[in-house]
């Protein structure tokens with residue numbers, strides 16, 4: 235199990251996360267939902283070690299990992315698929331994948347590496363066909379697939395997906411959420427950070443809502459989907475909503491921004 239206990243983190247004088255606690259149990263998909271700037275990426279970066287904790291602790295299977303380097307955490311089975319894909323556009327698809335195995339011994343064994351690439355691309359046949367191409371030539375959706383496949387190269391047990399649907403066309407967004415379910419069936423436990431609240435609640439078991447660096451609500455995703463306040467803030471209408479579009483127009487700009 236991955237557990238965060240009272241995590242605080244920030245940038246310089248900007249304290250962002252305030253005593254956030256959260257857990258991902260084996261086999262679970264857990265959604266972390268919140269508006270732009272709520273602190274989702276900061277929390278995910280703190281789990282993967284890109285950002286140090288200023289307080290609290292992170293445990294994996296009961297052992298503290300918050301003192302480990304990002305590489306050490308990859309070795310313990312945590313992969314981070316960052317917001318914005320962060321692929322290397324000038325490198326080939328294959329080289330981007332190989333970078334995902336940087337923490338692994340298999341980096342030095344060509345046959346093992348090849349096998350790892352094949353396994354990581356199991357869900358992404360398009361990537362298999364475009365191994366030699368520059369990653370920058372891929373579409374946004376394909377780049378997101380590549381970022382996820384690169385994460386799988388570390389053979390993770392826990393996958394941190396930061397805003398995987400961001401900037402994608404609606405059809406691809408649905409594809410990404412279907413993929414989350416497939417990855418879960420393949421045995422991965424997933425922390426899914428998303429602004430797309432409705433779809434992430436539909437594919438997750440449990441969810442946490444983060445506002446201004448604080449976890450303000452947690453529960454089963456079904457419960458949260460049915461919560462009036464959440465429906466109004468994040469889903470564009472009440473839970474029973476035969477939502478009148480005229481009512482939606484009255485919602486604040488901030489709430490509109492995070493509608494699906």
Ligand SMILES: Nc1ncnc2c1ncn2[C@@H]1O[C@H](COP(=O)(O)OP(=O)(O)OP(=O)(O)O)[C@@H](O)[C@H]1O
Nearest residue numbers: 245248250268269270271272273274275276277317
């Ligand atoms: N590198 C940074 N330096 C300083 N402040 C930052 C940095 N990254 C994020 N912040 C600030 O931390 C707060 C939380 O940002 P964060 O990116 O974690 O939010 P988010 O919920 O992931 O939203 P988004 O969807 O915009 O990424 C914001 O106020 C943001 O301006």
